[in-house]
Amino acid sequence: MTQSVKLVSKDRQLYDYTPKNRQSIEVPKGKPFKSRIAYSAAHVVCDPLASNDPLSDGQIDWETTMAYRHYLWSLGLSVAEAMDTAQRGMGLNWQTAKELIRRSITEARTVGGQVASGVGTDQLQPGPSVTLDDVEKAYLEQANFVEGEGGRIILMASRALAVCAKGPEDYERVYRTVLSNVSEPVILHWLGDMFDPALKGYWGSEGVERAMDACLRIIEDNEAKVDGIKISLLDDQKEIEMRRRLPASVKMYTGDDFNYPSLIKGDEQGYSHALLGIFDAIAPAAAAAMHALDAGDMKQYDALLEKTVPLSRHIFQKPTFSYKTGVVFLAYLNGHQSHFRMIGGSESARSIQHLSDLFVMADEASLLADPDLAVERMKTTLAQAGIR
CATH class of the missing domain: 3.20.20.70 (Aldolase class I)
Structure with a gap:
C-alpha cells in the first residue's frame, strides 16, 4: 500500500495525502x-x-x-x-x-x-546599438549551424528584433532575408509576452489582430519556406482564427x-x-x-x-x-x-504549495509512474521547506 505524504493546502495548512492512481498509462510501442x-x-x-x-x-x-x-x-x-x-x-x-x-x-x-x-538570436544582447543587419546575421549563423548538423529549424522569436524593429515592415524584411537563405521549410514561432515579456509587441504591434495580419503577410510572401507556425498565446479563439487564414500548405502547431x-x-x-x-x-x-x-x-x-x-x-x-x-x-x-x-x-521559482498541488493533480491524471517513489521524492522536497 502506498504511504501518505503531508502536503500544503492553499490556507497554509498541512494535510495527509495518499496517491490513488496506481495504474500507469500504456502507450502502444512502435506505431508512429x-x-x-x-x-x-x-x-x-x-x-x-x-x-x-x-x-x-x-x-x-x-x-x-x-x-x-x-x-x-x-x-x-x-x-x-x-x-x-x-x-x-x-x-x-x-x-x-x-x-x-x-x-x-x-x-x-x-x-x-x-x-x-x-534558431534565434540569443548570441546578441538586445540594446540600442543592435541593428536589423545584426539580427539577420545572428539568425543566419544559427540557421546555418542547425542545417549544417542536418537538423530542421524552428525559427524562434527574437528579443533583439523586438527591440530594434520600428514596425511590421522591419519584421517582414528580417524574416524574408532569413527564409530566403534556409534550405528547407521551417516552423515559425509566435511566442506571447506571457511566456517572455521581452517579446511584447512582436510583429510590430501590441494588438493581436494587427500582429496576426503582419505575421500572415510574412507567411504568404514566403510560403515555400514555411512548413508551419507554432503560436503560444494561450488564446484558443485567436489560434483558430489564424489557423483558418493560413495558406493550405502551411500547418498550425498549437503552443496553447x-x-x-x-x-x-x-x-x-x-x-x-x-x-x-x-x-x-x-x-x-x-x-x-x-x-x-x-x-x-x-x-x-x-x-x-x-x-x-x-x-x-x-x-x-x-x-x-x-x-x-x-x-x-x-x-x-x-x-x-x-x-x-x-x-x-x-x-525555487514555484512555492511549496504550488508543488503540493502539482503532486495531487499529477496523481489525478495518472501521471505518477511509481507512486511510492513519487511520495519519497515529495517528502524530500517538503523536508527542504521544513515539513516532516
Whole structure:
C-alpha cells in the first residue's frame, strides 16, 4: 500500500495525502502517429555537481538529458530542441544550446527519432546599438549551424528584433532575408509576452489582430519556406482564427498549454498539430491520446487528456515563464532524474504549495509512474521547506 505524504493546502495548512492512481498509462510501442504531428519541447537536466556559477554558467548533465529525449522518442513523440522549455535565453545560452542541438540530432539518428531545433538570436544582447543587419546575421549563423548538423529549424522569436524593429515592415524584411537563405521549410514561432515579456509587441504591434495580419503577410510572401507556425498565446479563439487564414500548405502547431485537447482534435474546418511544453510533462498521456485519435476513439482521447488540463493550467499559471519548474519537478517525481535542481536555480521559482498541488493533480491524471517513489521524492522536497 502506498504511504501518505503531508502536503500544503492553499490556507497554509498541512494535510495527509495518499496517491490513488496506481495504474500507469500504456502507450502502444512502435506505431508512429498518423493523423497529427506531435512535438514535445524537452527540458534539460542540469549537472548538480558542477563547480560553476549556476546563475551565469549552468552546466548540463548530458547523459540524463539525452536519456529523457530517448524516453520521448520511445513514446513516438518528436522533440523540439533548445526551446524555452530547455530554459533557452533563461539560463541556457547559445554556446550550450549548440552542443545540445548537436547531441540531440546525433542521438535521434540512432533510433530514427524526429527532432527540430530552435534558431534565434540569443548570441546578441538586445540594446540600442543592435541593428536589423545584426539580427539577420545572428539568425543566419544559427540557421546555418542547425542545417549544417542536418537538423530542421524552428525559427524562434527574437528579443533583439523586438527591440530594434520600428514596425511590421522591419519584421517582414528580417524574416524574408532569413527564409530566403534556409534550405528547407521551417516552423515559425509566435511566442506571447506571457511566456517572455521581452517579446511584447512582436510583429510590430501590441494588438493581436494587427500582429496576426503582419505575421500572415510574412507567411504568404514566403510560403515555400514555411512548413508551419507554432503560436503560444494561450488564446484558443485567436489560434483558430489564424489557423483558418493560413495558406493550405502551411500547418498550425498549437503552443496553447491551456486548450490543447480541443485544438488538436479540431473542428469541421481544420485542426492543429502539437508543439507543446506540456507534452514533456504529460508525455505518456499525450502519446496514448495521439494513438486514440488515430484510431478514431474520441472517447478515449478525451479521457486521456481531460485530466491533464488542470495540471497544465496549474504548471503554466502566472508568471507563465516559470512553468519550467513544474515540468522538471514532475520529471524528478517520476524518476527521470535523480535531483530537483535546475539551471539558474529555477527550482525555487514555484512555492511549496504550488508543488503540493502539482503532486495531487499529477496523481489525478495518472501521471505518477511509481507512486511510492513519487511520495519519497515529495517528502524530500517538503523536508527542504521544513515539513516532516
